[in-house]
Amino acid sequence: MLALFVVFALFAPVITPYDALEQNIDGLLIPPSWMANGSISYLFGTDALGRDLFTRIIYGCRVTLGSAFITVVLAMLMGVSLGAFAGMLRGVRSSVANHLLDALMAIPTLLIAIIIVAILGTGLVNSMWAITLALIPQFVHHTRSFVRAEMKKEYIIASKLDGASKWQLFVHSILPNMTEMLVVQGTLALSIAVIDISALGFLNLGAQSPLPELGVILADGLDVTYLAPWNVAVPGMAIFFMVLSINIVGDGLRSALRKRVSH
Amino acid sequence: MTQILVRYCTLFILTLLVLAIISFSLAYLFPGDVLENLTGLVPQNEIQRAALEKQFKLDQSYVHQFFYYVSNLLTGDWGYSFTSGLPLRDEVGIAMPATIELATYAMLMALFIGIPMGYYAGIRCYSTSDYLINSASITIYSFPVFWFALLLILVFSLQMDVAPLSGRISLLYNIEPVSGFILLDILFADIENKSLALKDALSHLALPTFAIGAIATASMARITRRSVIDVRHRPYIAAAISRGLSSWQIFFRHILRNALLPILPLMAIQITTLITNAMIVETLFSWPGIGNWLIQAIYQRDYPALRIGMMAVSTLVITLTILVDLFNRVIDPSREKYERAAV
């Protein structure tokens, strides 16, 4: 199922029959095709401004999943570098910094997003920054503990005795072993990012109407919930399935990892 | 012991200091004129501007201003909100307990339902009941919380008319906010029909608590299950089985405590997620908590409120996580590093 979403995200412009932003005045609030009044040309029906919901959902998947992905990648890059740096430090400084970061990790994503929106204004890009900032501490923490644990292992000490510098140690020895942990953390972060981006879009703090983002589509549909419940049901289901598939994949990866480690 | 306490205290104060610096600098980071952002007043001319700057100490160095800011915070002068004009201390004082109450009940639900379910699933791992519980919890866990709350509203409030969807209690009641916790305040208030009011408040609490609590429960169940499975595969359990201990004995003596320990550190992140979800859900249920208040503040660009709100929520969360960490350290000093992420 995850693959389906990825396909949506990548090929959205090709498979959608309509323009996501185009308004069709004559076709307001058409029910989806499986209901009595619906028509097959509008698969999921239309919303209150006449925009085809199917198109919007597909574009929405693209926007939500895409931006979540970018967010996670950014956070991973920044977090891993910071964490590696922190992991190789010693002494009081490292401990202080570590504890601080741990404490700051506790600040809710929404709060960070609100502050960033207050400073920079609303918009998808700003919400992405907010979520990136919120995800970094996690990567830092895990990288740091991983690095510290690895540093104690024999093969690292062996490399050090061989004269490798810190940078070489990191890139050649630790990083390859870290990929699995990173993937696991990455999927976890991805599911959080998807939910957070759509939550911010829903609250109008992130992506703005008329940008098709799943949370925004959901919020737009709120006003016509009783007349046209599919406007609320379909985007919600899309987000749900997206997150579900990410979580299932993540769980599977984790179990596989665990099995490998324990054998 | 005291060493640990001292360490945590310094950490606490240090973190708060960092937060204070961040929230202080927000005044300069927010778009617009600093003076207007801080005070809400637009100076008409240079004389007024100079006078206002003097009054709010904007003509001094940053360090000076920072100390002024912190001393204000500590004495309780938190400024005034743009939109309502009320002192921020009062507003936060009303809003914060509302969120805490909601989060507390949800947390209790997660603890008392999630953990036992997780145990149950873990013990019978890879059996059908485990599979059921695991799928259910991963499904619920994947729900975006705002959609889940919407569905609850659509089904229970609008279709079945079982629970109300807005506020903490019907507006017909005049309850004085003594403690900020509605259930306690009803008991303190002097109205005739307390039981009626209690019923009303409970019905208002039902849906929001369930929305947040269900997701927290699912997450708790998964963590517990994972922990129990891990413990079950430890060598000492195998040793215990080979020694002939019954499953009950194994459970009570070994699994229970050992599985519980790793969970505790993870609670810290759970609390954060819980509060974030609470803040989102509050907007859907018009729950007068800090989340709703902050979101209204950002819509209306109420900068003083945002600063103080950020400070308040961060302080709350940091306090809770540090307490949880302290608790862990005290209980289990053998752990040098602890995992913080959810499973």
Next chain:
Amino acid sequence: MSYGLVKRLSLYLCTALVVASCAKQNKQAFYNTGIIYCSESNPVTFNPQLDTSSTTSDASSHQLYDRLLDFDPETGRIVPSLASSWLVTNDGLTYAFQLRKDVWFHSTDYFTPTRNFNADDVLFSIDRWRLTSHPYHYISGGRYPYFESIGLAQNIESVERVNGYRVEITLKRRDSSFLANLATDFAVILSEEYASQLSQAGSPSKIDELPVGTGPFKFESYRKDHFIKYRRHEDYWRLSLSSEDSENASEQTNTEITKEPENASTPASSSFQSNGGEYSAVEQLIFDITPRSSLRLAKLMTGECDATAFPAQTELEVIRAKEDLILAEKPGLNIGFWAFNTQRPPFNNPDVRRALAAAIDKNTLLEAVYFDSAIRAKTLLPAASWAFQNDADDTAYNPVLARKLLADAGIEPGFSMTIWAMPVERAYNPNATKMAELIQRYLRDVGVEATIVSYDWATFRRHLREGLHDSVLIGWSADNGDPDNFYRPLLSCGAIPSGTNRAMWCNPDYDKLINDALKTDDIEARKAIYRQVNRLLYERLPLVPIAHAYRYQAYRSELEGLTINPFGGVRFGGVEKTL
């Protein structure tokens, strides 16, 4: 088990059931003592003299105050309120009002009246906005937008206290809409005693924040963005009004009125009479401030609100379909329009305005925004008004003409303008943002780029008054049945400072025409003048009339006595809640 035990158990069970059912009765009884109304926004003040927004009038005018005269919501006739009868001299210049006795002001924790209502209160209430020298004139801002827009202060020669219960008002010129203006939501009567108390205490502006009036409810508390709480006024004068009194009162209104629609012998059939003069047992009235209309509807459905303001067009079907909800509808006395800021070039060029008007298809707007609950507007006046002109000229959808006119006027393609869309719903425009988006599309077709601008309601109106807009989507709901109430506040020169003239338009011919219309009481003569006015407006097009909307009131079936008031705000006095 022994027989005795069974007996005791069943006794307990019965008692428990009885107690439980009593508790249920108790529950219902308690909830019937209060009415919760979902309102859409915060009132700006609690004195409707200071503001024209319907949110302010809804919150204050009919709940907290009374006026000298009222409109009967069914017939539109002017009926007595605090003035029990009145006489007019033959030259139409002097009005003498006989005031009602035994009317008491509210007794709250911030004020206790020592005397009942008398002429001093009337003098205070009118002189406050009439005389700039009055000590209270500039309190709370000094703007009385409705009265300023109709120029009433300039037309009043004097207001005199003849005795404790008689007041005489003398005008400079005949004004056939004077009585109607005294019956609007804005002409409320304040307490002079409270005012002097406050000015002695040094806090005069409290008169508009902690209000005192004679209305059916007294003010209890207000929390911005959350709620307004009112309590029943136990000494409300209508409670002791018997139907006999009101018959006498309505007969007296017939004497010496030169122009008055024929007042039959039927007494004022206001909602108060419908339950035989008996008043509701409603202890509390609460306004639950809920800006989102879908949330208002949801609260209405769950019963957390008993009545709601401004249901959105998309929700009307849902309300009609539900059995426990009632949707009352009436053709409204309102107009939704698109006004151009005629003081700003190029909108001062009537050809440009005509072009923009031809660029949009009004029928589409009607369908998409009003969902068939409105009628296309050709002029300012709706069909419900007696001066309605059915055959008036109307603009048509003609993008070709639009492009040509724009080109002739020298407007290049790509010209950008702003459309200001109000952020709140009103009967005359339930979704200005959506309408703006649709207009934006039409304008793009003729080469005009429009940007949509909006603010929170208070800021929005302030900026409009300052004239920062290029064009605005807004409207007007009538305050009284007189056509002057449409023409004067919306487009007369005198209405620009008060902010109700959104087009910022000043045309001396127009002003002369509408002034002439007030000089006569002959309906046909007035109609003829208004035809000329309509023609002038069609030629100059300071605004494009879009729709006359139906007015709706959605409420739960447990409420009795709630009617739609076509002339003003919602009234909760006299509304009862039953099982």
